Amino acid sequence: MKIMLFNSIDFWVFFAVIFALYFFVPQRFKWIFLLLASYFFYGYWKKEYLLLLILPTLVTYAVARGMAAARTPGRRKLLFWSGLTVSLGLLFVFKYLELFWQTFLDLRGYLGHEQTRSVLHIIMPLGISFFTFRMVSYLIDVYYERIPAEKHLGIYALYVSFFPQLLAGPIDRAARLIPQLKSPVHFEWERITSGFRLIVWGLFKKLVIADRLHFFINFLFRRPEGQQAYLIFAAYFYAFQIYCDFSGYSDMAVGVSRMLGFDSMKNFDFPYFSKSITEFWNRWHISLSSWLRDYLFLPLAYATMRRIKGEKLLAIKAETWGYFVGIFLTMLLGGLWHGAGWTFIIWGVLYGIYQMTSYASKRLRRKMLKKTGLLRLPRLHAALSIFFTFNLVSFAWIFFRAASFNQALTYIGQIRLHFPADFSAHLVYDSFLLLFFLIIEYFNKNRERIVFWQRFPRPLKMAGFAFFCCLLIVLAMDNANEFIYLQF
Amino acid sequence: MNSFICNFKKQYKKAVFELLGFVMLLFLFDRLLFALIRKWESSYYKQNTTYSLSDKFAMISKKNDYKILIFGTSRTYDGIHPLYIKNQLGLKSFKEAYVGKGPMYNYFFYQEYKKQVGIPRVVIYGVDYFMYNITTSRSWMQRFNTDVIDDLYYKRGPSMLLANKNIIDNFANTLVNNLQSNINRVEHSQIEQNYVLMENYLGLANTGDVITQEPPQYDTVYFFQYPGQEGVYFYRLLEELHRDKVTVLLISLPDYIGTYRTNKFHRKYLRSFRYYQRKYANVHFLNYNQVEKFDLNNPAYFINGGYGRTNSHLSRVGAEILNRLLIEDLRKLLPENEDLKSK
Numbered sequence: 050m051k052i053m054l055f056n057s058i059d060f061w062v063f064f065a066v067i068f069a070l071y072f073f074v075p076q077r078f079k080w081i082f083l084l085l086a087s088y089f090f091y092g093y094w095k096k097e098y099l100l101l102l103i104l105p106t107l108v109t110y111a112v113a114r115g116m117a118a119a120r121t122p123g124r125r126k127l128l129f130w131s132g133l134t135v136s137l138g139l140l141f142v143f144k145y146l147e148l149f150w151q152t153f154l155d156l157r158g159y160l161g162h163e164q165t166r167s168v169l170h171i172i173m174p175l176g177i178s179f180f181t182f183r184m185v186s187y188l189i190d191v192y193y194e195r196i197p198a199e200k201h202l203g204i205y206a207l208y209v210s211f212f213p214q215l216l217a218g219p220i221d222r223a224a225r226l227i228p229q230l231k232s233p234v235h236f237e238w239e240r241i242t243s244g245f246r247l248i249v250w251g252l253f254k255k256l257v258i259a260d261r262l263h264f265f266i267n268f269l270f271r272r273p274e275g276q277q278a279y280l281i282f283a284a285y286f287y288a289f290q291i292y293c294d295f296s297g298y299s300d301m302a303v304g305v306s307r308m309l310g311f312d313s314m315k316n317f318d319f320p321y322f323s324k325s326i327t328e329f330w331n332r333w334h335i336s337l338s339s340w341l342r343d344y345l346f347l348p349l350a351y352a353t354m355r356r357i358k359g360e361k362l363l364a365i366k367a368e369t370w371g372y373f374v375g376i377f378l379t380m381l382l383g384g385l386w387h388g389a390g391w392t393f394i395i396w397g398v399l400y401g402i403y404q405m406t407s408y409a410s411k412r413l414r415r416k417m418l419k420k421t422g423l424l425r426l427p428r429l430h431a432a433l434s435i436f437f438t439f440n441l442v443s444f445a446w447i448f449f450r451a452a453s454f455n456q457a458l459t460y461i462g463q464i465r466l467h468f469p470a471d472f473s474a475h476l477v478y479d480s481f482l483l484l485f486f487l488i489i490e491y492f493n494k495n496r497e498r499i500v501f502w503q504r505f506p507r508p509l510k511m512a513g514f515a516f517f518c519c520l521l522i523v524l525a526m527d528n529a530n531e532f533i534y535l536q537f
Numbered sequence: 538m539n540s541f542i543c544n545f546k547k548q549y550k551k552a553v554f555e556l557l558g559f560v561m562l563l564f565l566f567d568r569l570l571f572a573l574i575r576k577w578e579s580s581y582y583k584q585n586t587t588y589s590l591s592d593k594f595a596m597i598s599k600k601n602d603y604k605i606l607i608f609g610t611s612r613t614y615d616g617i618h619p620l621y622i623k624n625q626l627g628l629k630s631f632k633e634a635y636v637g638k639g640p641m642y643n644y645f646f647y648q649e650y651k652k653q654v655g656i657p658r659v660v661i662y663g664v665d666y667f668m669y670n671i672t673t674s675r676s677w678m679q680r681f682n683t684d685v686i687d688d689l690y691y692k693r694g695p696s697m698l699l700a701n702k703n704i705i706d707n708f709a710n711t712l713v714n715n716l717q718s719n720i721n722r723v724e725h726s727q728i729e730q731n732y733v734l735m736e737n738y739l740g741l742a743n744t745g746d747v748i749t750q751e752p753p754q755y756d757t758v759y760f761f762q763y764p765g766q767e768g769v770y771f772y773r774l775l776e777e778l779h780r781d782k783v784t785v786l787l788i789s790l791p792d793y794i795g796t797y798r799t800n801k802f803h804r805k806y807l808r809s810f811r812y813y814q815r816k817y818a819n820v821h822f823l824n825y826n827q828v829e830k831f832d833l834n835n836p837a838y839f840i841n842g843g844y845g846r847t848n849s850h851l852s853r854v855g856a857e858i859l860n861r862l863l864i865e866d867l868r869k870l871l872p873e874n875e876d877l878k879s880k
Binding site: 170172193236237238241242340407472473474475477478508510512513515516518519520523525526527 | 548551552553558559563565566567570574581696698699702703706713714716717720739744746753754
């Protein structure tokens, strides 16, 4: 069976049926209806993998209920760790075992044994990283008593498997989503239309921008030899491809949730307008980055600071040590979360280095800004910061996109500042499309501040949107690709 | 239920009004944009000499020398080469096989070819697994009488843009590719237009684009049966070739093993073309897409294809082997070879 993707006809037929029936289902049965729809959505790909969704749901539900009822802290802790082991253990087996096993075989090969390839061929269940993180955050929140353990198994199962967010997020927290799943859902036309607008915008990002850029990028990453300056464009284009691919998916997920009456968390906030890497991570894949911040970075940073006796260690403040250890490990594990491969680990390490360097060079940069007079030119300073940050991010994406570390190095090694003799019309076409996209993106970002738009009559706005829908049909790529983040 | 009805009652007028308004606007813009694109497309192809058929025929000297006419898609373009046939059999072939040319194009082209060059003695037609599922690229169809073709070509539907999406995509690709070829001066479209370049074309080298690793899972496809998109024209062409007493060789070109496995209903596919062999005495079906005849496992013989890819193209090396096999079969099937040369 095929995967029910947001850019497939199968999904939209499925959603049309669900949406048509949803508001007629009595409130008390809505959760059953959505849960069944979510399991159908997941099982549409592979029925047997439904077990991998249902089993950890049951285990984490029972563990959370057990923790809530536990009389001793020891029992509570034991239950907590067993719940974490089950959910993270499944993630390890299905996502990382192959990588570690192959690394072990490679090491054996280096030590003189026969070189062999892993024959495990484990098929990773779709969305496993996303629903595991949802369960883990729930367990942690219950353990630290930030939220009560959910009594209703059906609601909890729906929180884990809610179909718009199941395959690639956003990773909504229990504290935010569970109360919504319990509340009555009303028919709100405004909410439905705004959800629909988001879906169309998400489709535009995916089908028009991401899938179009895919061809240019794919060609250059596979054969970078002699492509010179085109490789710079391909790196920039990839930054937009992955953004449009993933934020397009998120927009559609948020839009579908909104049409059904739920508010999902915002996953992207115009990340390429960031003035620093830290700001970038506050705007990129927000549901994951805030997850990593709350459940990994902060505990790691505090734990490091607590272990340092006194204010300084090796003439460096305990606070700085906390930040360095926390951010480096968080970024490393964040990289590993994205994929079981060394390129992802390097990508994560790069971000660790970026942020540590940025933190350590704060004073120096401040001095330089004063000397160059850029502090008095805030707009120029902001533009330069955005440009510099975007370049750092685009460079890191090369490792993320490359099939192997060697391919990434070859790619970087082939970059030159002049163009090859053959002109690429695709570059021009893609650049125009990107420019068009950036104009709309800028408009979206500043929509609230644009006065004429506020005064625009609603019928005219509707006409503009109808025209945009037609434009989407004209410009969309017919042979749609899978979403990049589905592989994670 | 109550809250839904209560809210719906309050908002339904606005909802229904806006929904109807939106659908009407969509309909309007859909028609408007489609009309604009159609007009642009039509004038573009009319002005662009790449798509002029009379220019193409005007270039041919000694029209009587051409005894073989080769039809097919890009697979045939990369797989069957007139130069080998000329060197081995001394026969000149006019190759019309190219990407985006389906049965409809071949049928209309044959009418023009008869008028401008004459009736060939042999037609080699490279058939594909996707034969009944392809639509001829609009750009090629523009070569013929457009008033007739337009009615055949554009589909009708609630959304004209969606119904004709493939035509719009083809046009967009044509614009980009032509821009590229105009600036870089040499491109494949020039080969298509110039019969001398076409006669000397021997295919492309393997660049490692073949997917050789079998993934744990990949989508397989079924065979689209007759008539599909343009199958009717294939039938009409065969009827006409039968009337014209032209020997027809339907060639099933080799596919890389991964592609072969992706296309899984081979029996139906073979049955479909063997039917014509039984029906018409002048039609022969030659199947090279089998391991016994051609090493489908060797990725060096292909330039692309693999598991989950529904077609593959022969590399220069692969095409050389195929042409050798084809020439052997041509020798057997055309005992009147000498007769062909003398005419």
